Amino acid sequence: MVSHDEVRCALSARVDGEFSGLDDAVVDAHVAECADCGAYYQRLLSLSRNLSFAEVDGGMAPPADLSRVILEGVEGQWRKLSQRRLVLLALGRVALAAVALLWGAWAVTFLAADGDPSTASVRLGVACALGYAALRPAQIPGIALIVGTMFTFTLGFVVRDAVLQTGDSSAAHVLILLPTLLALVGTLAADRGPQITQAWRLLNADPS
Ligand SMILES: [Zn+2]
Incomplete structure (x- = not known):
């Protein structure tokens, strides 16, 4: 048995x-x-x-080149994102160069019209800093801090003048400071985009 x-x-x-x-x-x-x-x-x-x-049957079995298919999909998306980021970064640097020229022209015309040399030198300094930021986007945070402070104080003066109706000419300064600040922050976002996104995800505890 x-x-x-x-x-x-x-x-x-x-x-x-x-x-x-x-x-x-x-x-x-x-x-x-x-x-x-x-x-x-x-x-x-x-x-x-x-x-x-x-x-x-190939339909039931995983394809042999599964990892290649996944990697190509991810890489394609990543490449598209990084291309868009590079375009934004290039646009930001052009904008920074443009506002740098604007500040330089503002300083020169002010000086030519017998303006205060110390005010003109501050504007020339901002022009140089912006030109440097266009060349070296990594230096933007420090420059943005200065321009941001100037913007905040100037805006405060404009509001004070409006309230007291003293009619000072500070409003024009806000009009040049605002696009300058936007160019700085926009270029910084394009330059540090992935890092900022990563930091944001870490703060939100979403490691996806
Ligand atoms: Zn049996």
Whole structure:
């Protein structure tokens, strides 16, 4: 007599195409008599069919180049993002160069009209700083701090003048300081975009 376990080992070997060590006739005779081993054999056969189906049919099996497909998709998106960022950065630097020229022209015309030399030198200094920021966007934070302070104080003076109706000419300064500040902040955002996004995600505890 053979045991159920011996028969099941033999059945498993047969499904795998290996030699079982038992005579096929003995195994078949047991399976014909034993309902449990018969059911076991059917399960083995059905499992084996499903597995070979998965191996043959490409739709069920993962594609061999799955990682390549994923990487290409991610890289394409990343490239698109970084191209857009480079375009924004180039536009920001052009804007910075433009406001630098504006500040320089403002200083020169002010000086030519017998204006206060110390005021003209401050404007010339801002022009130089903006030109430097256009060349070196990494230096923007320090320059933005100065221009931002000038903007805030000038805006304060304009509001004070409006309230007291003293009618000073500070409003024109706000009109040049505001686009300057926007050019600085915009270029900084384009330059540090990924870092800012990363920092924001860290703050939000969303590591996606
Ligand atoms: Zn059995």
